[in-house]
Amino acid sequence: xxxxxxLVTKLESVVDRLHDDSVNYVAELEIYPVLDYAEKSPIxxxxxxxxxxxxxxxxxxxxxxxxxxxxxxxxxxxxxxSSHPNRAYVGSDEHGEHLVELGSELKSLTSHASSIKEFxxxxxxxxxxxxxxxxxxxxxxxxxxxxxxxISD
Numbered sequence: 354x355x356x357x358x359x360l361v362t363k364l365e366s367v368v369d370r371l372h373d374d375s376v377n378y379v380a381e382l383e384i385y386p387v388l389d390y391a392e393k394s395p396i397x398x399x400x401x402x403x404x405x406x407x408x409x410x411x412x413x414x415x416x417x418x419x420x421x422x423x424x425x426x427x428x429x430x431x432x433x434x435s436s437h438p439n440r441a442y443v444g445s446d447e448h449g450e451h452l453v454e455l456g457s458e459l460k461s462l463t464s465h466a467s468s469i470k471e472f473x474x475x476x477x478x479x480x481x482x483x484x485x486x487x488x489x490x491x492x493x494x495x496x497x498x499x500x501x502x503x504i505s506d
Contacts, residue, residue: 357384357498360458367428367451370442377436381480382424382487382502391492395472398490402499407477412490415471417463420489420500421456423471427487427504428452436506468492478503 364382371380385402399407429452431443442448463469472488480486480503491498 357386357462360384360455360462363451363455363458367448367455370448370451371428371438373439373442375432375438377506378432378438379480379505380428380438380503382427382500383479385499385501387497387499389495390497391467391495393497395470395490398497399472399474399477399499402497403477403479403501405477408475410473410475412470412472415469415489417460417466417469419471420463420469420491421459423487423489424459424500424502425452425456427502428455430504430506432506462493462498463491466491466493480505 361384364384368380368382372378387398387402390398390401395412396407396409399409429443429448430438431440432438468491470490472490474486474488478486479501487500487502489500491500
């Protein structure tokens, strides 16, 4: 299993900063390690990771760049007039530095990936409510990692 503790800490830090001084805004981004499941189907991996029964709408082959871009875009969402993340943080130099650090950790995690797949769910979201969702399955060696997130405003 890859050491993802640093990545998890960086994700939690960015999400926490987005919540500071936010209004009607929720961001969630989680990594679910699924040990010894890399050879299983996406539905099996997601059912195990999300601890429930999911229905997949679509799965597509992805890559490291799309993964990092998707997560960065999600964590850079500025919200709408009356619903928004921490406006002093999003777009700031500090925010940019945090996204670069996060991207570096994601590159490190995915540099040995045998596959990266993006998925969309019909049922079984790990968070509620969902207005912007994001999901990837990364397989490395015998293990799979599910990254799931949402932005709700």
